[in-house]
């Protein structure tokens with residue numbers, strides 16, 4: 001592997017195209033999102049821009065080339081996500097459903113399953129959405145727990161040539177689709193006779209069998225359409241089981257590595273915006289003193305420390321996404337660190353930047369708080385750092401042959 005930290009001409013182009021799209025479409029869209037109180041109406045403001053992104057090829061850019069898409073390297077993905085998420089992480093999370101929901105399809109899908117399940121997301125028009133239905137209302141950190149614990153409660157029972165799926169799912173974007181009738185594709189983590197399994201339901205199976213019970217009114221990432229739904233006798237063909245029955249725990253864990261690694265990049269996008277706001281304030285504002293507040297060492301220290309942590313998180317996230325997309329054996333550990341370190345650094349850095357700005361930051365009209373509210377989500381989404389991600393790191397480090405130098409290639 002050649003190591004270079006200079007963007008190629010193609011990556012420069014990608015960065016500018018994503019930045020241009022974000023500033024032209026996402027920025028004005030977020031003004032509307034900020035002013036809309038109803039969670040469904042708020043999320044619907046994303047839909048016309050979603051369609052533009054599909055037309056621009058952004059959805060296809062999430063699908064790897066061997067499966068018909070145009071995804072580039074992990075660093076390409078990081079650049080693309082950072083630029084879009086700087087204006088609207090809500091939008092990227094909404095668009096990126098297939099990143100998680102299709103991951104197990106790429107890993108163990110048959111040729112027939114791959115062509116059927118990936119097809120909706122190769123479209124050049126419309127607004128196709130996918131949901132990874134892992135989380136459940138009663139908690140999901142222990143989804144793999146054996147009886148007498150509940151573990152996954154959603155069940156799938158074979159009835160002739162069909163799985164019949166019943167249960168409740170929560171939190172994943174687009175569990176109800178745009179219209180409450182279900183997404184174009186839902187990868188369902190459920191319990192079958194042989195343990196935890198993954199079964200795909202397409203929109204035709206979901207219509208009439210999904211009930212949206214609640215639209216969550218999120219404190220940050222306000223444009224995300226997250227819901228609690230009931231699955232009521234969803235019937236799908238037997239052949240929609242992914243891989244082996246009972247292999248769902250491993251497949252679910254693997255499905256969340258790419259999105260976990262990308263959380264580091266989401267955190268960078270939030271920190272970068274908060275830094276710009278605080279830096280501009282510190283250069284301009286004297287707050288009644290003799291000089292702009294950046295000339296106070298304490299303020300400059302906060303800005304300097306923030307900038308260093310942003311740079312460190314960006315590099316870790318590039319490395320992690322690169323490893324995940326290249327299927328490097330070091331990918332799980334790097335992805336977990338990008339998720340845990342990136343998300344927690346994001347909250348810490350933005351909180352410090354708010355202190356540098358002072359009381360002005362606490363007015364809702366001042367733009368910095370929104371980035372903290374978004375960043376507060378990152379430690380708890382995509383597998384919470386406490387109940388899921390640090391436990392995965394513990395498992396890795398507890399194996400007798402764990403080598404701390406392995407992930408960095410320095411072993």
Ligand SMILES: Cc1cc2nc3c(=O)[nH]c(=O)nc-3n(C[C@H](O)[C@H](O)[C@H](O)COP(=O)(O)OP(=O)(O)OC[C@H]3O[C@@H](n4cnc5c(N)ncnc54)[C@H](O)[C@@H]3O)c2cc1C
Nearest residue numbers: 132134135139140141171172173380381382383384386387
């Ligand atoms: C915007 C958004 C998008 C999301 N997207 C998706 C998605 O696409 N798909 C999806 O399925 N979900 C999604 N979620 C939900 C998210 O992934 C959660 O991380 C996941 O549901 C697990 O929640 P949790 O970690 O809080 O676990 P919970 O089971 O709710 O546990 C709560 C807390 O209990 C403690 N705990 C529980 N068990 C243990 C344990 N064994 N060891 C230590 N501590 C423990 C921890 O403190 C943990 O934080 C999304 C959520 C949001 C807000």
